[in-house]
Structure formats: C-alpha cells, structure tokens
Amino acid sequence: MHHGNRHGRSEAAREAVLQAADDLVAEIGYARVTIEGIAGRAGVAKQTIYRWWRSKTDILVDAFVADAVQELTLPDTGSFGTDLRAHLEELVRFLEVSDAGAVFRALVGQAQHDPGLALRLRSEILPLLRARDRVPFERAVTRGELPADADIDLLVDRAVGPIHYRVLVTGAPVTAALLDA
Amino acid sequence: MHHGNRHGRSEAAREAVLQAADDLVAEIGYARVTIEGIAGRAGVAKQTIYRWWRSKTDILVDAFVADAVQELTLPDTGSFGTDLRAHLEELVRFLEVSDAGAVFRALVGQAQHDPGLALRLRSEILPLLRARDRVPFERAVTRGELPADADIDLLVDRAVGPIHYRVLVTGAPVTAALLDA
Amino acid sequence: MHHGNRHGRSEAAREAVLQAADDLVAEIGYARVTIEGIAGRAGVAKQTIYRWWRSKTDILVDAFVADAVQELTLPDTGSFGTDLRAHLEELVRFLEVSDAGAVFRALVGQAQHDPGLALRLRSEILPLLRARDRVPFERAVTRGELPADADIDLLVDRAVGPIHYRVLVTGAPVTAALLDA
Amino acid sequence: MHHGNRHGRSEAAREAVLQAADDLVAEIGYARVTIEGIAGRAGVAKQTIYRWWRSKTDILVDAFVADAVQELTLPDTGSFGTDLRAHLEELVRFLEVSDAGAVFRALVGQAQHDPGLALRLRSEILPLLRARDRVPFERAVTRGELPADADIDLLVDRAVGPIHYRVLVTGAPVTAALLDA
DNA sequence: AAATAATCGAGACGGTACGTCGAGTCTTAAT
DNA sequence: ATTAAGACTCGACGTACCGTCTCGATTATTT
Structure with a gap:
C-alpha cells in the first residue's frame, strides 16, 4: 500500500x-x-x-486565524455596563489600529467580490470574533443583569453593527456617544 | 459634469x-x-x-451617482414607527437584491483597499444615502415624535449600522426582529 | 468601415x-x-x-531569412570543377563556422522534434540554399560540361548530402577527399 | 553496464x-x-x-543501444551491387519508419544543441551503425569487386550521406534514383 | 466654407503578475 | 544502500490587463 x-x-x-x-x-x-x-x-x-x-486571501485567512489563537482574555470588570464598554473600546482599537484589524478589513472588503472568501470568512473568522463579542452579555445573564432568555446574538449585532458600519462604510470616528446602546 | x-x-x-x-x-x-x-x-x-x-471604481462611482438621481420618493405613512420600518425594509431591498446595491457593496469593499475611493465614496455617495436615511427621523421631529435636539445622525447609525453589518460582514439575513431599534 | x-x-x-x-x-x-x-x-x-x-524557432527562421537576403554572389571560376569545389568549400565554412550556420544547424536539429518547424524550414529556408547549391551545376549545363537533361537536384543531393551528413551526424571533419564527387 | x-x-x-x-x-x-x-x-x-x-537523452542513448544489440544479420546476396542496394533500402526503412529510427533522428536533432550528447552519439551509437554500413563494402573487397586499399569510410559517407541528408534536412523522399552511387 | 484642434475607435507597445509545468535536489519511511 | 513518493527551489512558459502611445478618421467650433 x-x-x-x-x-x-x-x-x-x-x-x-x-x-x-x-x-x-x-x-x-x-x-x-x-x-x-x-x-x-x-x-x-x-x-x-x-x-x-488558492489565493492571497486564502493565505490571509490562515494568517488571521493563526494569530487569533493567541489574544483571548477579557477582563471581568464586575458589571455589564463597564464590561461592555471595555469590550467595545477594545473592538474599536482592533478594527482601527491593529495589524490584525487591517487584515480583517481587507478580507471583509474582498469578500464583497468573492463568494468563496465570504464563506471562509463566515465559517472560520467571524465565529472567533462572535464568541468574544458575546462574553459581556453572557456574563450579564449569569449575573442576572439580563434575562436568561435574552437574544444575545441580536444584542451583539445592535452593539457592534454601528461600530463596523462607521469603520467600514462611513469612516466617521467612533465617538463615545455611540458606545451607549 | x-x-x-x-x-x-x-x-x-x-x-x-x-x-x-x-x-x-x-x-x-x-x-x-x-x-x-x-x-x-x-x-x-x-x-x-x-x-x-482614473479606474474602474471611478467609473462605478459616476454610474452609481447617475442612477441615484432617479429613485427619490419616500412615502409618508403618517407615523415614525411605520415610516422607519418601511424605510429600513427598502434599505434591505436596496442592499441585498438591487443592481445598484451590488455596485454599492462592491465599492464599499474596494474602498477597504483604496483610500482614494474611500474618499469619493464618503463625499459623493454616502451623503445621498444619508439624506434618505435621515428623512423618517426628520419627519418625526417635525411631528413632535422625537425631541427637536435629537442627534439624528447618531440615531441613523444605530438604525442602519446593524443592517449594513449583517449584509457586509456576517451575511446573516436581516430578520424582522432586527428592524426594531 | x-x-x-x-x-x-x-x-x-x-x-x-x-x-x-x-x-x-x-x-x-x-x-x-x-x-x-x-x-x-x-x-x-x-x-x-x-x-x-509562435515560438523561438519561428523567430529564428525569420532571422535566418532576413540575414540570407544579403550574401548572394557566387564567383564564376570558369570551369565546373573549380566552381563546384569553391562552392562546397564555402558551404563547409557556412555550416561549420558562421553564425548563420549555427542557426541553421539548430533549426535542422529542432525540426526533428517539430513538424511545423520542419515545414517552414523546407518551404522558406531550404529553397534559398538549394538555389545557391544549383548554381555551379546550372553553369556547367550552360557551358556544355553537363548534359542539358542532367537531374541537377539529384546531383546537388549527392554533392552536399555527404557534407551535411558529416556536419550534422558524424561530426567528422570534411576532408579534401570528400570534396571530389 | x-x-x-x-x-x-x-x-x-x-x-x-x-x-x-x-x-x-x-x-x-x-x-x-x-x-x-x-x-x-x-x-x-x-x-x-x-x-x-543525467538527462532524457542519456536514457534514450541507453535505450537505443540496448535495442540495437538485437537486429544484426545482413543477408549476403552474392554481389556488391545488390548487397549495397539491399542495405541502403534497409537503412531508409530504419530511418523513416522504425521506432528506433525515430529515436535516432531525435537524438541527432538534440545533438545539434547539446555537445555532450553529440559525444555519446558519436562514440556509442554511430560506430554500431557504421559497422553495418561497412559490411557491403568489406564483402566487395573480399570478393575483389573493390580494390583492397579502397577508403571504405569515404565510400560509406558518399553512399549514406545523401540519404541522411534527405531524411534529416530536406524531407524529400528517398527515390530509387538516389540509391545508385 | 475652410481651417483648426480636440476627441474618437483601434490596437500595438512596455510592463507586472498571473497560474502552470518541468527540472533537478531534498527528505522520509519502507524494503 | 536503494527504493517510491512527493515536497522543495528555481526558471520559463504563455496569458491577461494595465496604463501609455500613435495612427488616421471624425466632428464641432473658430476663422
């Protein structure tokens, strides 16, 4: 054989x-x-x-995933409000200034022209980010600050959607005022 | 010209x-x-x-603007809630199924790699869309359904941000639940 | 139009x-x-x-033909024997030491693997050489040294064949003895 | 080996x-x-x-030599003229239609670009063929049809040269007329 | 009406990068 | 030590578009 x-x-x-x-x-x-x-x-x-x-985006997805394995910890500040605020500020920093964020923006951009890349993005990269985005909400449910049957994914979309929108579309700075959902 | x-x-x-x-x-x-x-x-x-x-994106911006001159009217349904809901549904239709929406998504995608295009996008295309997005809120202020000093741009971002986020990033369908800000 | x-x-x-x-x-x-x-x-x-x-050999055929347009004159020595001898010596010089001869040998070599090249070789290059090879014999017919119905192409093959054979195949030097047909 | x-x-x-x-x-x-x-x-x-x-031609030389060990016998027809004629017809068959002949032509072709191959060709393959080419002449000397001091190699070149020339260079068919040296 | 001058369709040009092929070298595990 | 397998670096292939260029024809003002 x-x-x-x-x-x-x-x-x-x-x-x-x-x-x-x-x-x-x-x-x-x-x-x-x-x-x-x-x-x-x-x-x-x-x-x-x-x-x-198969392509340079294929490489970048791998590179992004390899990097993303590292940075994980999310400090627990004790309350939902501060937890969420801290997380969203961290998200803005990731999207706007980090190298990994630059790769992420490029991949999202390219995914608009490439359905195959869109698929990989959604199956391999977004779940990683989504897991982190859910943490503050899940802690809040644990603490009883949110009801047990809260639709966390919906809440996440409403919290991070406007931030992505400004970064990717309008280019407007993400102000403090926006970080109050 | x-x-x-x-x-x-x-x-x-x-x-x-x-x-x-x-x-x-x-x-x-x-x-x-x-x-x-x-x-x-x-x-x-x-x-x-x-x-x-100067480039194919330059052509597409012109093409988009030329098309956008047409479709303008936003029906007044009488109340803020139904106005906004109707507008957001129209927005989803634009982004997800129209040819113009496909051009818009492509331009936003390409703008992630091309600062010059990002500039044109933000100075020539987004103001057109923003004007339309503001209409329901402005009518609500007129009717007294919203306070006169409401930060309409912020409200717009919170309303359309999650929709763009789902269309451009996650690819998740825009559900009825999301259209209740 | x-x-x-x-x-x-x-x-x-x-x-x-x-x-x-x-x-x-x-x-x-x-x-x-x-x-x-x-x-x-x-x-x-x-x-x-x-x-x-279409290929590098295609270029070389053109190059060879362009060069071959130049060198033309064959001195008339007055008798068939010396004419032929002079021509064959010139042929040996062409095949063995000239740059054009190097191209010719390369093309003949490559033509063994490439039927298309063989075709071009035989339709565009060989007729040029053949015309020159015939000259001494044609003069001899004019002078009456050869019968008017002599098969000149056959005589040419018998005269130049052994020379090409030594140059292309055996690599043996073309000796004076060979130049007596 | x-x-x-x-x-x-x-x-x-x-x-x-x-x-x-x-x-x-x-x-x-x-x-x-x-x-x-x-x-x-x-x-x-x-x-x-x-x-x-060392190369694909190196393999083919070995393959050719391995094959050539087989086919050897040359029928003795009794007279120089028919012997030679039979041998030359056999040579034409070898060069034009046999698989071994195709390999031989390819090797001669490639040898025009590759001095190392030319060397192997001349030291390992041509002697085999030359030995066969000499047979009719050697028999003729034995029979007394040719003088004992005849330059057989020269006679061989004059007999087989035009044939190789037509097969390798001009592509003209080897006619009966040519087989009368 | 004629002269002028920018623009037109066409496509050859020098380039950069593509994605593929085969060469010749290498490392590994199995015999 | 040699083998089958196949990954490796390297060089060249032939193709696709890029953005620039020149050409001869067209067309609308300017004279």
Whole structure:
C-alpha cells in the first residue's frame, strides 16, 4: 500500500508564508500584495504557495486565524455596563489600529467580490470574533443583569453593527456617544 | 459634469461607458470587470476611458451617482414607527437584491483597499444615502415624535449600522426582529 | 468601415527581436535561449513577441531569412570543377563556422522534434540554399560540361548530402577527399 | 553496464525506464517526453532516474543501444551491387519508419544543441551503425569487386550521406534514383 | 466654407503578475 | 544502500490587463 507523502508539508515554509503575508499587508497594503511578493519575502517558491493555498486571501485567512489563537482574555470588570464598554473600546482599537484589524478589513472588503472568501470568512473568522463579542452579555445573564432568555446574538449585532458600519462604510470616528446602546 | 467635452461628442461615449460598467458588474461581478472589458462592451476605445476616468471604481462611482438621481420618493405613512420600518425594509431591498446595491457593496469593499475611493465614496455617495436615511427621523421631529435636539445622525447609525453589518460582514439575513431599534 | 490597426506593427521592435535572437544563439547557444531572454535583450515586452511569433524557432527562421537576403554572389571560376569545389568549400565554412550556420544547424536539429518547424524550414529556408547549391551545376549545363537533361537536384543531393551528413551526424571533419564527387 | 547496482534491485527499474522512454517517444514524440513522464510511466521515482542517468537523452542513448544489440544479420546476396542496394533500402526503412529510427533522428536533432550528447552519439551509437554500413563494402573487397586499399569510410559517407541528408534536412523522399552511387 | 484642434475607435507597445509545468535536489519511511 | 513518493527551489512558459502611445478618421467650433 502506498499512501502519498510520508513526511508532509514543510511547517517552516507554512509559517514563513503566513508571516510574510501579514507583514506585507501591514507594510504596503492589501491591494499591492502579490503572491510573487509573498513568495519572495518568505524565501519560498511560488509553486509551494500554490500547492497549499488558492489565493492571497486564502493565505490571509490562515494568517488571521493563526494569530487569533493567541489574544483571548477579557477582563471581568464586575458589571455589564463597564464590561461592555471595555469590550467595545477594545473592538474599536482592533478594527482601527491593529495589524490584525487591517487584515480583517481587507478580507471583509474582498469578500464583497468573492463568494468563496465570504464563506471562509463566515465559517472560520467571524465565529472567533462572535464568541468574544458575546462574553459581556453572557456574563450579564449569569449575573442576572439580563434575562436568561435574552437574544444575545441580536444584542451583539445592535452593539457592534454601528461600530463596523462607521469603520467600514462611513469612516466617521467612533465617538463615545455611540458606545451607549 | 466635471469634465470638458468642449469639442467632440464624448457624451454618447460617456453614457455607453457607464451603462457598460453597470451591466458588467451585474453580469459577471465586480471582480471580473476590467477596463478593457468595459471598453469593448461600450464600443469605446480604452484611451477614451482613461481620458475621463482614473479606474474602474471611478467609473462605478459616476454610474452609481447617475442612477441615484432617479429613485427619490419616500412615502409618508403618517407615523415614525411605520415610516422607519418601511424605510429600513427598502434599505434591505436596496442592499441585498438591487443592481445598484451590488455596485454599492462592491465599492464599499474596494474602498477597504483604496483610500482614494474611500474618499469619493464618503463625499459623493454616502451623503445621498444619508439624506434618505435621515428623512423618517426628520419627519418625526417635525411631528413632535422625537425631541427637536435629537442627534439624528447618531440615531441613523444605530438604525442602519446593524443592517449594513449583517449584509457586509456576517451575511446573516436581516430578520424582522432586527428592524426594531 | 473600420479596418483594424492603421499603423501596424513596430518595425523597430521586429528588428530588435531578430537581432537579439541571432546574438543570443551565437552567445549562449540555441538550447539556452528563451523567449524571456530575447525579450529582455531586445528591450521588448514578452507579449510583443507572442503577438508576432509562435515560438523561438519561428523567430529564428525569420532571422535566418532576413540575414540570407544579403550574401548572394557566387564567383564564376570558369570551369565546373573549380566552381563546384569553391562552392562546397564555402558551404563547409557556412555550416561549420558562421553564425548563420549555427542557426541553421539548430533549426535542422529542432525540426526533428517539430513538424511545423520542419515545414517552414523546407518551404522558406531550404529553397534559398538549394538555389545557391544549383548554381555551379546550372553553369556547367550552360557551358556544355553537363548534359542539358542532367537531374541537377539529384546531383546537388549527392554533392552536399555527404557534407551535411558529416556536419550534422558524424561530426567528422570534411576532408579534401570528400570534396571530389 | 557502466553503473553500479551493487545493492538493491535497480535492474528492474532500469529496464522499466528504458522501456517507458522508448514507448513514450513512439507515442507522443521526443519533444513532449519528460523525465517526470518517464518516471510515472515506469512506476519509478524521479530520484531513481537521476541516480543513474543525467538527462532524457542519456536514457534514450541507453535505450537505443540496448535495442540495437538485437537486429544484426545482413543477408549476403552474392554481389556488391545488390548487397549495397539491399542495405541502403534497409537503412531508409530504419530511418523513416522504425521506432528506433525515430529515436535516432531525435537524438541527432538534440545533438545539434547539446555537445555532450553529440559525444555519446558519436562514440556509442554511430560506430554500431557504421559497422553495418561497412559490411557491403568489406564483402566487395573480399570478393575483389573493390580494390583492397579502397577508403571504405569515404565510400560509406558518399553512399549514406545523401540519404541522411534527405531524411534529416530536406524531407524529400528517398527515390530509387538516389540509391545508385 | 475652410481651417483648426480636440476627441474618437483601434490596437500595438512596455510592463507586472498571473497560474502552470518541468527540472533537478531534498527528505522520509519502507524494503 | 536503494527504493517510491512527493515536497522543495528555481526558471520559463504563455496569458491577461494595465496604463501609455500613435495612427488616421471624425466632428464641432473658430476663422
């Protein structure tokens, strides 16, 4: 019985590609990142990239997920109001200034033109973010600050929707006034 | 009209280009539309396009604005609640199913990678939409259903933000429950 | 009525490509010549080459024909024997040491793998050479040294065949002894 | 056998490779034969090929020599004229229609671009053919039909040169008229 | 009405990047 | 030690569009 590659893909190459992609988006912006550029920066052959990924967005999804595994903790401030406020401020910081946020915005942008990417975005990335967005509400239910049958996903959409809208669409700054749902 | 046409007959070409661009986005999707494709479809030379526009998004902004001049009227239903509900349902229809909405989503998507486009989007397209979004609230102020010093832009963001968020980001359907702000 | 390109292809580009191809074959040998290399050397875009030629051999045929237009004169020595001897020595010089001969050998070699090239070789290049090869025999007929109904093409094959055979196949030097048909 | 095989079972692999190479040249033509294709067809790893051969032409030389060991006998017809005529007809058949002839033509073609191959061709393959080509002349010397000091190699070149010339260069059919040296 | 000058459709041009192919090298696990 | 498998780096392939250019024809003002 023969069964394909016995030693599998090169982990070193994989990491170099993800790192290079992340770096390049931060340095020159998504639009000017090319597969050839990533390959060159990563010291990897183009063919190796095409062997494992289908497009530059495919790489960036992997890169985003790999990074997202890290940052997890959400401090418990004791009350729903302050918890939520802290979380939303953290969200704004993520969307507007972090490198990961830049990747996220680029992916959401590209997903408007690419149904396949939209699918991956919704099945692999958004659940990660949604889980974090739910935390303040779930704590509030535990504490009894919200009713046990509250529709948390709806509440999350109403809380983070306007923030995404300003960041992605209007470009207006997210003011303190908006952070009071 | 922000460009010359002092001689020659560019108006026919201009309209053919805008129409071709709109059609192509509807037919094959923004990502596969090219300047060459638009030129071919419009029966126009590439150079003619480059004389008047800087990119395919530049064309689409013009096309969107030209279309948007048309559809204007917002029926007055008599009360704030029904007015707003009717408007939001119309907004969902625009974003999710209309050709113009497809162009809008593509432009917002591309604006994530292109600061110049983001600028045009925010200075030429969003004000048109914002004006319409404000109507129900302004009528409510007139009727006395809302206080005269209400921050209408903030209220608009809270009303349409979650809708845009679902359409552009999560892809979740916009349910009746969400249309109750 | 519209009728395509009014100014046609760039003669400068054409000549630069033919020259670059010739030079590269002489410098690095046919096997290491690439389309990209020719394009780079000629200062021309790859697409320009692919617009007008189908392969590197296609370029070389054109280059060979362009060169062959020049060298024409065959001195008349007065007698068949010396005419033929002079011509065959010239042929050996062409095949063994000239740049054009190197191109010819490469084309004959490649024609063994490429029926399309074989066709072009036989319809465009060989007639040029054959015309020259016939001259000594035709003069001999004129002078009465050969009968008027002599099969000149057959005589040519018997005269030049062994020379080509040594150059292309055995690699043995073409000795004086061979030049006595 | 000019290589090791001191351990392992390379002999099966060796034969599979030579057979696959021969078959592929016959099926798809020399130009489209690749090392990967040979490996795949032979059920052998690419590395195994590179361990024992340096190029696809290197394989084909081995394959040709292996085949050539077989067909040997040249019928003695009793007289120089018929002997030679029979041999030349056999040569034409070999060059024009046999699989081995196709390999031979491909190798001669490739040798125009590859000095290393030219060397192997002249040291390993041509002597085999030359030996056969000499037979009719050597018999004629034995019979006294040719003088004992005849330069047989020269006579061979004059007999087979025009035939090779037509097959490799002009593509003209080898007519009966040509077979009268 | 003729002369003038910007614009037109067409498409060749120099480029950049694409996604694919095969070359030749390497590492691994199995024999 | 050699094998089959296949991932690796590398170079070139042939293609698609980009944005610029030149051409000869068209057309609307200007003279």
